[in-house]
Amino acid sequence: MRSSFDLRSQNEAPSFRIVRLLSYLLLAGALACSGEFGDLEARNGRVGPRTTGTGGSAGAGGGSPTGATTGGGATTGGGTTTGGGGATTGGGGTTTGGGGSGMPPVPVDPGTKGVHRLNSNEYNATVADVLGTKLQPANSSWLGGEIGGFDNIASVLDVDASQYKRYFDAAGLIADDVFATAALKAKVVTCATTDDATCVQSIIGSTGRLIFRRPLTPDEVTTYRNVYTAARQQGENHDLSIKQVLRSLLSSAEFLFRIETDPTPSSTDKHPLNAYELASRLSYFLWSSAPDEALLAAAADNSLTQNDKLVAAVDRMLMDPTKHARLVQNFAGQWLGARKLPEHAVLPNVFPDWSPQVATSFTNEMYLYFTEFLKTDRSWLEFLQTDINFVDAASAKLYGVPAPAGTGPQRVEITTDQRVGFLGLGGFLALSSIENRTSPTLRGRWILSSLLCTEPPQPPPGVPELTAGAFDPALNVAKALEEHRRNPACSGCHKLFDPLGMSLEQFDGIGKFRTNYADGATIDPTGEFPPSNTYPQGVKFTGLKALSDVVSRDPRFSHCITETMFTYSLGRLIVDTDHPYLDLVQADWMKGTPSIRRLIQSLVLAETFRYRRGK
Numbered sequence: 001m002r003s004s005f006d007l008r009s010q011n012e013a014p015s016f017r018i019v020r021l022l023s024y025l026l027l028a029g030a031l032a033c034s035g036e037f038g039d040l041e042a043r044n045g046r047v048g049p050r051t052t053g054t055g056g057s058a059g060a061g062g063g064s065p066t067g068a069t070t071g072g073g074a075t076t077g078g079g080t081t082t083g084g085g086g087a088t089t090g091g092g093g094t095t096t097g098g099g100g101s102g103m104p105p106v107p108v109d110p111g112t113k114g115v116h117r118l119n120s121n122e123y124n125a126t127v128a129d130v131l132g133t134k135l136q137p138a139n140s141s142w143l144g145g146e147i148g149g150f151d152n153i154a155s156v157l158d159v160d161a162s163q164y165k166r167y168f169d170a171a172g173l174i175a176d177d178v179f180a181t182a183a184l185k186a187k188v189v190t191c192a193t194t195d196d197a198t199c200v201q202s203i204i205g206s207t208g209r210l211i212f213r214r215p216l217t218p219d220e221v222t223t224y225r226n227v228y229t230a231a232r233q234q235g236e237n238h239d240l241s242i243k244q245v246l247r248s249l250l251s252s253a254e255f256l257f258r259i260e261t262d263p264t265p266s267s268t269d270k271h272p273l274n275a276y277e278l279a280s281r282l283s284y285f286l287w288s289s290a291p292d293e294a295l296l297a298a299a300a301d302n303s304l305t306q307n308d309k310l311v312a313a314v315d316r317m318l319m320d321p322t323k324h325a326r327l328v329q330n331f332a333g334q335w336l337g338a339r340k341l342p343e344h345a346v347l348p349n350v351f352p353d354w355s356p357q358v359a360t361s362f363t364n365e366m367y368l369y370f371t372e373f374l375k376t377d378r379s380w381l382e383f384l385q386t387d388i389n390f391v392d393a394a395s396a397k398l399y400g401v402p403a404p405a406g407t408g409p410q411r412v413e414i415t416t417d418q419r420v421g422f423l424g425l426g427g428f429l430a431l432s433s434i435e436n437r438t439s440p441t442l443r444g445r446w447i448l449s450s451l452l453c454t455e456p457p458q459p460p461p462g463v464p465e466l467t468a469g470a471f472d473p474a475l476n477v478a479k480a481l482e483e484h485r486r487n488p489a490c491s492g493c494h495k496l497f498d499p500l501g502m503s504l505e506q507f508d509g510i511g512k513f514r515t516n517y518a519d520g521a522t523i524d525p526t527g528e529f530p531p532s533n534t535y536p537q538g539v540k541f542t543g544l545k546a547l548s549d550v551v552s553r554d555p556r557f558s559h560c561i562t563e564t565m566f567t568y569s570l571g572r573l574i575v576d577t578d579h580p581y582l583d584l585v586q587a588d589w590m591k592g593t594p595s596i597r598r599l600i601q602s603l604v605l606a607e608t609f610r611y612r613r614g615k
Helices: 002-006 014-044 120-131 161-180 182-188 197-212 218-233 238-250 275-286 293-300 307-318 324-335 338-343 356-376 393-399 426-431 440-451 477-484 488-502 543-552 555-570 576-589 596-605
Strands: 389-391 410-412 526-529 539-542
Touching: 120 161, 120 182, 120 324, 161 182, 161 238, 182 238, 197 218, 197 238, 218 238, 275 293, 275 307, 275 324, 275 555, 275 596, 293 307, 307 324, 307 596, 324 338, 324 356, 324 555, 338 356, 338 426, 356 389, 356 393, 356 426, 356 596, 389 393, 393 426, 440 477, 440 488, 440 555, 477 488, 488 526, 526 543, 539 543, 555 576, 555 596, 576 596
Parallel strands: none
Antiparallel strands: 389 410, 526 539
């Protein structure tokens, strides 16, 4: 870690050097804790019959297990999702209720997690909400990580010397910006009496409360008052000394990490989170940012720990006109794949109608479609069947519908076409294709993995890619797949998910409706759902609308969003002891109309959200 300090300029002000050294000392202990807690979750992972998916396999579609594009392949939604309640394909069905062999019949262990470093989206959102800066210093060069399909999982959010230097430098940029803007500075420098202990302590207390997401302890106030004093002794005036305090606060472990404490760290006995820890869990779940004044006030009087107040807080936060979009972009954007769409590769000579404008239109549509269910309390069971689109001039042309009046995407209901529900969105259909053609394999595999949380088996080693053999897949992928499945090493896996994807073949690699392949053959959109508890013998169907109906009626469809959102809300992977809690959440959510809002309420009322234990 010393190397990061050797990079400083020889012309730094002495007060700046003091801040840098103090910030390093404050963070050093937290770095050690971070590694310890990270190992804990890596050891636990997901075990038992309900397992975490590990991503779409490379298989015939060419998509990589990590969600990146390999050899022209693509996956949707990152490729990884939480498990599907012990569901197995091809006759195994779904196991629910007890969480698997040896599991307790009732919830007993709400789990634990390590310190949780803010990821880049959370960092940028937090400094914007807390200080009002428009700077967004966190970018792709910042240390990140993804597991379980999400980038907010604590166990992969580590810190090294280079990342800490980025944090320290960003703290300086943010402090400069705040003090260069009169309105922002006034929110921090609330009194201007130089060297007045009461004034300085008031500033540290009020600003620190927002940055630390809780009141500072007396020792912490003393620490940052010493930063002010040291800066004054080096000749800085009152404002610049407060600026150094702000930079120190922004460089601290208490800001960079979400730290939850255990009265007895070695005890496995559960205990409730304190109200401020609960407020942070809630705000980073729904807003990817720090608690606002209302949440901090509810934490201060402990009312947030009451069921009705917690539910009211959820409702208020979901109605926020701007911050609710972060849940859509960071949860649905990763799970359903919209965040990957702007960079999705498409060959222009094969699909000349594709453009950056179309990619942007389809991305916006995926976000707006999910928002429709988040904001209107529609039943989640209608997600694949609702006949609405959000169309602008760019996407209207590709959809073959009249361009709507007005600017930006417009909500339309067109019941005379072949398109319906989420699986009919151009964004999904493009993401689940490769650069030059459709991929029934990717489409079917994604439905099983991401919508039903049923991870298909990985292909055996040495399985060939789907390349041009007797039939060119770019001309007729149905014939090419039929030939591919004659290989015994390929047929076992492909028969599970290819028939699902084949029902979507009337939509090409960018989501445009068609009736014939490039070789002139008529497309047969007959599909088949593999055997399950709901369909013991499997079921055959034809086309997108029938596929959407069959998937919607499978209980795994509602269980899957529960498990996926559980993972995102807590920032940790599911372990076996979570399953009894998940069963209670599922039962509560399904009592009435199973809207996304009601699911969120059920999740935050569960002990897994409100309690924790030590190691």
